[in-house]
């Protein structure tokens with residue numbers, strides 16, 4: 116039987132691993148980003164709620180004779196089964212599930228599945244994978260030409276996060292204890308990727324510095340990981356995008372400067388202590404600023420991500436974020452409209468929050484009123500503009516950049532409202 120793994124637009128790391136599992140079980144598995152592929156059986160890897168609403172993906176699911184969905188969207192399988200014509204959803208981690216699923220079809224004997232039987236959704240509890248040292252992923256020939264934020268591929272070094280941020284699915288999907296892969300297993304994989312032409316690798320999200328965590332940050336393990344990866348790839352080909360501000364220090368930042376492209380990305384989210392508390396971020400503006408300053412002193416450039424339009428965010432809270440940016444002088448800024456990802460506490464909060472007070476729906480009446488934006492979109496747009504000027508080397512905003520940022524803010528607002536509509540549609544079943 117021909118099994119095709121489809122990872123639309125981007126090869127997710129999880130899809131490569133599942134491909135490796137099937138290959139080692141003797142299946143003729145192939146992997147593609149192309150939705151025009153056909154096969155007797157398809158595994159569809161989806162990471163964002165918006166993908167459930169993508170007409171191309173919906174049509175692809177309808178056309179496929181047998182199709183199973185996996186990835187972070189599996190956190191709330193009721194929505195996946197309700198929106199896509201698929202035969203089953205992998206609810207948690209997939210590598211110990213996918214072989215039995217492909218070989219025997221959905222069954223109550225397989226943990227971590229959701230499927231329909233006689234119109235009812237049957238769900239089995241997921242079991243987290245205990246040993247993350249997995250098989251060699253299936254590496255497609257065109258992985259070397261993929262570009263995701265500058266890297267050919269994001270690899271996973273560990274799962275789980277100690278944090279409990281209300282908007283984030285990582286601790287809900289992978290749990291709050293940290294499970295790490297062995298250094299040997301990671302290096303063998305990266306050597307093979309390198310042999311297959313991959314040049315630029317990013318250590319995947321969550322919180323990079325929790326690799327090897329065992330009750331405390333394991334600096335030695337992290338530094339050895341970065342040093343060894345840089346030895347294979349060359350220092351300017353490795354990045355460690357996401358870090359928590361409270362899990363870095365001089366030594367870690369020095370290793371980042373020495374062995375990687377020399378950037379960190381901090382999830383700063385807001386300049387308002389009240390909003391950081393509401394998000395259960397576990398940091399304060401002061402801690403965020405200290406970490407940014409420490410990185411700069413260590414010669415490391417900092418990108419910061421910010422969330423605007425969080426339920427309850429006032430004009431003063433938003434102003435505090437702008438003030439923070441002026442003080443921090445980040446080298447890059449990512450602004451997002453708060454997305455209530457299904458399965459997160461923010462999704463519940465957003466549904467309960469009165470629509471008329473939600474910045475996502477409230478019309479913006481300030482400086483950008485002629486642009487007909489919602490308040491959340493206007494804050495997102497303004498923050499991105501602000502991020503262009505509050506840098507060590509400011510960027511000139513010409514007409515092209517202005518239009519691109521405006522479009523980005525509009526698209527974000529539209530996509531988040533669509534996610535809200537989905538949540539409302541499934542409210543009784545998922546909250």
Ligand code: SF4
Nearest residue numbers: 276278280283285321
């Ligand atoms: S946002 Fe980052 S720190 Fe917070 S829970 Fe998610 S991965 Fe952890």
